Amino acid sequence: MIVDHLMQPLRILHLTDSHLPDATGGRVQGLDTETSLRAVLDHALSEPRAYDVVLLTGDLVEQPTPTAYALLRQQLRRVPVPCLCLPGNHDHPDLLHECLIGGNAGVESERTYGDWRILMLDSSVPGRSDGFLCEDQLERVASTIDDAPDQHLLVAVHHHPVPCGSPWMDAMMLRNGDALMDLLQSRGNGTRIVIFGHIHQAFDATVGRVRVLGAPATSCQFEPRSTSFRRSVLPPGYRWLELHPDGGFDTGVTYLGESHVLRDVPRQH
Numbered sequence: 001m002i003v004d005h006l007m008q009p010l011r012i013l014h015l016t017d018s019h020l021p022d023a024t025g026g027r028v029q030g031l032d033t034e035t036s037l038r039a040v041l042d043h044a045l046s047e048p049r050a051y052d053v054v055l056l057t058g059d060l061v062e063q064p065t066p067t068a069y070a071l072l073r074q075q076l077r078r079v080p081v082p083c084l085c086l087p088g089n090h091d092h093p094d095l096l097h098e099c100l101i102g103g104n105a106g107v108e109s110e111r112t113y114g115d116w117r118i119l120m121l122d123s124s125v126p127g128r129s130d131g132f133l134c135e136d137q138l139e140r141v142a143s144t145i146d147d148a149p150d151q152h153l154l155v156a157v158h159h160h161p162v163p164c165g166s167p168w169m170d171a172m173m174l175r176n177g178d179a180l181m182d183l184l185q186s187r188g189n190g191t192r193i194v195i196f197g198h199i200h201q202a203f204d205a206t207v208g209r210v211r212v213l214g215a216p217a218t219s220c221q222f223e224p225r226s227t228s229f230r231r232s233v234l235p236p237g238y239r240w241l242e243l244h245p246d247g248g249f250d251t252g253v254t255y256l257g258e259s260h261v262l263r264d265v266p267r268q269h
Contacts, residue, residue: 007245010113012154013044014239016057016197017217019090020071028062033219036236036256037075040218043256044238045079051240052113053081056105057197057215058088058124058158060096069099076105084108087124088158088198089131089172110144115190116243119144121157123174131159131174131198138176141183149188152247155180157196162212164199165225172198184210191247195239201232202239202253215239216253 018037019028026034044051054076061068076083083105087093097107111118119141123131145153161177163170174180184192185208192210200222203214216237223230237255244250 009242009244010116011049011051012241013051013054014195014215015054015218016215017059017200017219019059019062019219020068022063022065022068031220034071037218039256040236040238041075051081054079054083055156056083056085057156058086059090059197060085062090064092064095066099069096073100073103073105077103079104084120086120086122086156086158089124089129091124093122093124115245116152116154117144119155121155123157123159129172133176133180138179145188150190152190154193159198160196160214161194162205162207164203168228169199181207181210213239213251216255
């Protein structure tokens with residue numbers, strides 16, 4: 001059934017930081033990240049909530065090789081809705097695009113669903129762990145808002161545009177995140193949401209009129225507010241969003257394991 005997004009909420013599954021290995025059975029820093037991604041997808045797709053689109057916000061593989069991206073494509077093939085991917089600092093943008101051509105997953109820059117526009121921004125910089133949005137991407141954000149100032153906007157990016165409170169991760173954030181946030185604050189009238197990965201933890205903040213949301217990784221979580229690298233005991237997880245035509249939205253975070261199910265404050269306007 002085709003959902004009429006003029007009437008029904010747009011349901012989004014946000015996945016990030018899968019860090020898939022180069023081959024089936026491979027491990028990344030001792031972790032079976034292929035199995036954890038499969039488990040996350042199994043859980044999300046078994047929910048009564050039917051998703052309309054999946055957004056994957058980078059670090060999809062540990063090392064960018066055709067065989068690693070083949071594992072990603074194989075996993076996403078069973079998802080019955082479009083999967084929009086963007087690269088992180090572990091990815092190779094051109095190779096990611098090349099390896100996903102022809103399936104239900106791809107590297108797309110934007111989509112419109114009713115009164116909501118989704119923009120996918122590439123913040124990856126070759127050879128660097130931090131991120132940067134080049135001028136043409138910031139201009140795309142500005143022109144998108146100026147063309148439809150009342151439209152609601154969700155921006156997806158890999159790197160976090162505001163500090164997350166972990167000094168070692170904040171040294172690897174989006175270097176010109178303030179430029180992105182200024183654009184979203186100063187232009188247009190619609191709802192503004194930024195979602196991202198990279199920090200391997202749930203994050204939720206409101207900066208001015210922009211809601212800023214990080215998602216847990218499908219691989220492993222990092223301990224919040226740590227000064228150096230520390231893994232959290234929390235299991236793999238994902239974020240979900242329901243975007244309403246009037247600009248309100250619901251969102252929450254789910255970790256595998258019933259005792260780790262969290263819900264954010266519902267229906268933000």
